[in-house]
Amino acid sequence: MARGLPVTAGGGDSVVEVDLEGMAHGGAAFGRAADGRVVFVGGGLPGESAAVVLTDVHERFAHGILSALPDPPSPDRLAGAAPCPHFGAWPARGRSPAGACGGCQWQHVRYDAQLRFKADVLRDTLRRIGGIADPPVRPTLGMPDPWRYRNxxxxxxxxxxxxxxxxxxxxxxxxxxxxxxxxxxxxxxxxxxxxxxxxxxxxxxxxxxxxxxxxxxxxxxxxxxxxxxxxxxxxxxxxxxxxxxxxxxxxxxxxAVEDHIFVIPPTAFFQVNTAMAAVLVEQVRQACPAHGGTLIDLYSGVGLFAVRLAERFREVFAVEDNPASVAAAVDNAAGLDHVTLLEADAAEGLAHLALGADVVVADPPRAGLSADVVRLLKQHPPDTIIYVSCEPSTLARDVRQLVSGGWSLVGCQPVDMFPQTYHVESVSVLRRA
Incomplete structure (x- = not known):
């Protein structure tokens, strides 16, 4: 619990002791105050009792930073300096954030713990926001070497x-x-x-x-x-x-991913981790039937999933609203005559197709599925929805809506596309109940 936590809103230099219970999406650890408020602590780790400087206090929650390194530290905390000098070290990183790089959040955390925390965050978010009592979240798939990965x-x-x-x-x-x-x-x-x-x-x-x-x-x-x-x-x-x-x-x-060449325009989206992009494709492939009828790939980008899954389906429709990405996908899908590319918003593409596919793959931006996309999926329900997400909260929100529409969440596989950060990619499989 947090002891001596002020009740009034605002910041200050007051220091309180917080027993940290878990890790939140965003990279901070959290504990609860005696009155039930959640305290988010930058630089803290679950299991630590931390002296915390409160920086932002509200009626139901507060934010703070470490006043000193916890003693004893969590076994998940790496001893000594972080591998990158620009990351800095806690608690100095919290006191002087202008001098520390903001790209990574977890260089002070053992990699096996990072993987565990990411699965925990997904599980907790699917429970709280998604309404899934027992989320089927598997252990996070990690990298053999979680450094030097960004393309x-x-x-x-x-x-x-x-x-x-x-x-x-x-x-x-x-x-x-x-x-x-x-x-x-x-x-x-x-x-x-x-x-x-x-x-x-x-x-x-x-x-x-x-x-x-x-x-x-x-x-x-x-x-x-x-x-x-x-x-x-x-x-x-x-x-x-x-x-x-x-x-x-x-x-x-x-x-190239899985030995297939992809042309990528300068400003087009493509997965930042080439090695784990292949792992992501394989996870999506495993959720598809060996011999399917129709696949719809929403937010298809330059065609990564549509192209690599095409051999399993009789016909494939890839829907993308970025003209440059669609133009690139034409080259990337060369020779795949059963792949049709639609330059359209995801909802417009679904409305135009107006069919119930065997499988819909959706890889939306952080904002998740639009209300129109969810509505159209319910109107023309596919047997299986494979949801590739980079944002647990919008994934959970959309899963709740899809479960209410007749699907069941049968699996959620975290994939660590972003080691040393709190960001987590996941592949969730929903099937008609």
Whole structure:
């Protein structure tokens, strides 16, 4: 419990002792006050009794940071400094968030514990928000090496060069290396020199299976005076109005998943972890019938699931509203004559198809399924819905709606696409009851 917790709203320098019980989505541990309020503690871990500086107190909950390292620490806490010097160390990271990189949240946590926490967060969220009494969440599938995995990073120009947004959500922390970026991506950062206005964002992408590389500047037409890149890479300027200008190389990146080549436009979505993207595809494949009739792939992007699952279905419809992604999917699905691509919003695509598929795969953004998509799924119910999610709360919200429409949640498999962070990907399977 928390002892001596103030009742009035606001912040302050008061320190209270909190017995931490679990991990919340967002990366903080939590415990409960004597009056039932939840206290979220940055840098804390379940099982620790922590001295907490309260920073934001409300009627039903409070936020705080560690005043000192818990003694004794949780066995899940890594001793010593984090592998990345830009991560900093607790409790200094909480006291001076402007000096710590905000990209990772859990470099102080043992990797096996990170995997356990992610499954716990999914289970708790499906219970609280989804109304599932006993969520069928499996152990998280992790990486053999949870470092050097990202095939892309997005950096921002600051007073002392390119860096990441700090833990305070607005300061730019200059970096000289990123241990979760693949070396091919980190080499792009080191080889780049450009005259950029403060706040300009740059995406560095690499095809980890192909060796292809791309630098994308997100800037107005007259914002970049000169660019120098001492490495073989495509260089692209992405304008605010959606136009893309190629300064060098090609207007696309080439990557491979399960030995299939994918063309990816500069600003198109693609999974940031190539190795675990293959694991994700396999998890979705295992939920599909060996010989199915119709598959509808919603929010299909450049066609990752539609293309890799096509051999299992008689006909496949891929629905995506980003024109560049659809154009790329045409190339990525070359030779698959039974795959039809629809450039449309997910709800518009479902309404146009107006059919009950054997399987619907949905990989929506963090906002989850729209109300119209849920309504249309209920009107034309598929036998199976495979929901790929990167946000537990919207997954749980949508699962609740789908269960009320006649499906049962039969499995939820967390997949660790984002080691060293609290973010969790999952594959949930719902079947008609």
């Amino acid at each position: 892309q990073i997005r950096v921002r120009s600051g007073p002392t060069g390119l860096g990441f947004v700090a833990a305070d959500d607005h300061t730019v922390v200059a970096i000289d290396a990123c241990p979760i970026a693949h070396p091919a991506v980190d080499a792009l950062r080191a080889a780049l020199d450009a005259d950029l206005p403060p706040g300009t964002e740059v995406t560095l992408r690499a095809g980890l299976a192909t060796g292809d590389r791309m630098i994308v500047f997100h800037a107005p037409e007259d914002a970049v005076d000169w660019i120098e890149v001492e490495i073989d890479a495509s260089v692209v300027l992405a304008r605010p109005d959606g136009r893309v200008d190629v300064a060098a190389g090609r207007p696309f990146l080439v990557e």
